[in-house]
Amino acid sequence: MANTAAAGGKSTARTKKLNETKMILRQPLLLVAVILTILLLLLFVIYPLVKILIFSLTDADGAFSLANLAEILTTSRYLAVFGRTMLLGVIVAVIATFIGYIFAYTITRTNVPCKKFLKTIATLPILSPPFILSLSIIFLFGKQGFITKTLLGITGNNVYGMGSLIVVQVMSFFPIAYLTLSGILSSIDASVEDAACNMGASRWHTFWTVTFPLSLPGIISGCLLVFIQSLEDFSNPATIGGEYSTLSIEVYQIITGSYDMQKGSVLALLLLLPAVTAYLFNKYWVSKKSFVTVTGKPTQARKLIDEGHIKWPLFAFCMVVAAVILLFYGTVIFGSFVRTWGYDYSLTLDQYRKALAYGWDSLKNSMVLGLISAVIGGLLGMIIAYITAKRNYYGKRFIEISSVLMFAVPGTVLGISYILAFNTKPLVLTGTAVILVIVFTFRNMPVAIESGTTTLLQIDNSIEEASTILGADTGYSFRRITLPMLRNAFFSGIVYAFTKSITAVSAVIFLVSARWNLVTSKIYSLFDQAKYSQAAAFVTMLVIILLVFIGLFNGIINLLLAPRSKVPQVKTQKTEGTK
């Protein structure tokens, strides 16, 4: 029944591609979507990147020069930093995806208590500006740390370095893996797993031969997203990395310390290579396999695993991770109620009063712009996933690759490339809110695209074909068949984009304006002034506001995209079965 990748000879593939291209030309809506997407990507992704590429390959007089590139490639120090950055990225990606998988599996497959709590915990870390966790680790495990010094009596513990960096990055980024994986795990048709069980396979066997292979695209995507995040992360290595320098730090260092934007840009472009390679590998590898499980044939709700020896160890693991996260966040919340975090622990509400007086406007700006860009990015992401996942036409590769590029560019460079591209005619956007919305949209959209694509890859073409045969056009099929199935992906995409927009640091340093200042650049400057308690108060408020927003999002999306009972036959009913 699953006959997606009909790989014949090269010529048949080409004919197929040509045919599909022709088919798209006959569908005006689809054609408009494709063309519009390509135009937007050209303007807001390719154009700024080309600008900075040209800029980085010219010398001070504007003449073409490869001197910077040559210098970087021959400096052993940069190569060493490059290696360390990759190593960190791989370690963090593997651990974070592992934890994300266990969370997603426990929540979607087993019958454990406190699921709501676990779900919240698994999304909490993307809700705060990441360097706050670095601060927590210093106050908990540093030389004067609460755990190291006060509880254990260890003095002089050096908390800076690779170990702490891994802990903090895993904690910050595993939610991305979780969101990707929970989407995919809950959309695997329950009957596939049930069938394995019915035929006598043990739970373990079922997992390894059915669930795990089916969720592999999600695992790879999760790893990839975390890997790229780790590569371009700036604030954690800057706060807690100590002497473990990473590429994004070096880039920042060269640009703002040595005042050499050209050389910094060249180094930053080097960062794009591994990210794009990882992405292409993922595409190639995943597309080789067929992962169709949502077939349109009726299935019953999932039966959750209830065996004690399976669910309790999983539950315990999740609880331990949750405890660590709560410890870190608890430290932050506690820090927001004291006079001087780390020194004077007398309780006070002053920090909140000060924080509100200092940054209410910027908080509002962040919310509004984040919301707008999340919705636009979520929709655009679903459209891109829809027009790329199942079709093959001329221009598709371009959409796929260019739509994820911005995700991998270090924030500092992203900011500079947008200034270079949009500060002069023909298109002047600097100083406006629009430039921030655009940056957020294109930077954070890839998660929506990834989770949308992995979900779509699981849906058998025959469902849409059936719908088409029954007389529905593409638009109707998309709305009534595909969109409801994409609900989870859409939701996680929007949540991710929204929270990331609100917590982005390095990308916006160069793009905020006096009129459109953002809350993170305010928090960033609080850190600079050692006003840690006030920063903690800010972050606590931010997390609470975001949680409320996410709850609202969730409600609205469920309301809008709930399957209607009017057309009961050809429908989906099987996305989740938590009950």
Add this chain to the structure above:
Amino acid sequence: MKKSTKRFLALLMAAVMLLAMTACGGKKDPAPEEPSGTEEPAAPEAPAGSKELTVYTALPEAEVIYYFNKFEEETGIKVNYIRLSAGEMLTRVEAEKENPQATLMFGGSTDNYIAAVDKGLLEAYQSPALSNTPETYLDPTGTWNPIYVGCIAFACNKDWFAEKGLDYPASWEDLLKPEFKGEVIMAHPATSGTAYTVLSTLVQLKGDDQVWDYLGKLNNNIAQYTKSGSAAPNAVAMGEAAIALTFSHDGLQPTAEGYPIELSFPADGTGYEVGAVALIKGGKAEEQENAKKFIDWICSEQGQGCYAENQSFRVPTNTKAPVADGLVTLDQVEVIDYDAVWAASVKTDYCEQFEAKIASAPKE
């Protein structure tokens, strides 16, 4: 049925197009007023109505709000500002040089301003109020205006020294004492203007031959070379290190929050930074007069009097301006004849040497 589907999809499309439209709309707004702003910088006949000024500043936010409010009270000019680190400020001004978004660069050490002059980013303007400023601080190219001075100090964690029963270091040699192992912190000269001033002070103090030897020994006591200048005193505030090498005003910054920091100064001489303010070349034409007013004001005794009122720990360059109680002024500390222009000209070279000989060298 079909119609409703179309409508729904059209809605989807519309949302996406809205993005494109707003983007294009955004361009049309600023475009018409642009020709007046870009090509002829510093048009002296500014429209008299403009009561605003756009500033990039490297000073701490708590401080600048005070100055800007004061300035608005006196002149009625409202200051819109963005706070950046000094290096970020310069980067942003450079990236925006085709169409500057701000009119004034305010604060941050002359190191940045000298680099900005080299890159042709600044418009020369010297305030008449500089007549009360000693000549050593002035810009030889006559572009930027010196507004405050701060010298390099040892910012010490009071509690740590009390607990160990040790005295604050009183000379550069004191920093090498074995009891300070892993307790001295400074930023990396390549990323922080402060740290470069430390390095350059030591070069000028000890000479090219001795300085690397000294820094090599000091390296054994260093906890880490932080990325940003402010991270060093902040680490001392948190007790992650005992001594930060930093500017006095930055070193005392965390005390405003209640952290236990006190300063000591090397008796064998220390360097200093001069902070500056300057016009950005090609800044908004209608703000030029306001920007000059601000420069004149911050160079005057009233303007620099704010340092004391605001407890910013900055030393005024205007000799007529009042000095805060307990503030260490340059005549009380042994300062070397710090050559900022020379220091800026050899910065890349020394930073590279520092990276190769010291920062990447193993510690004993």
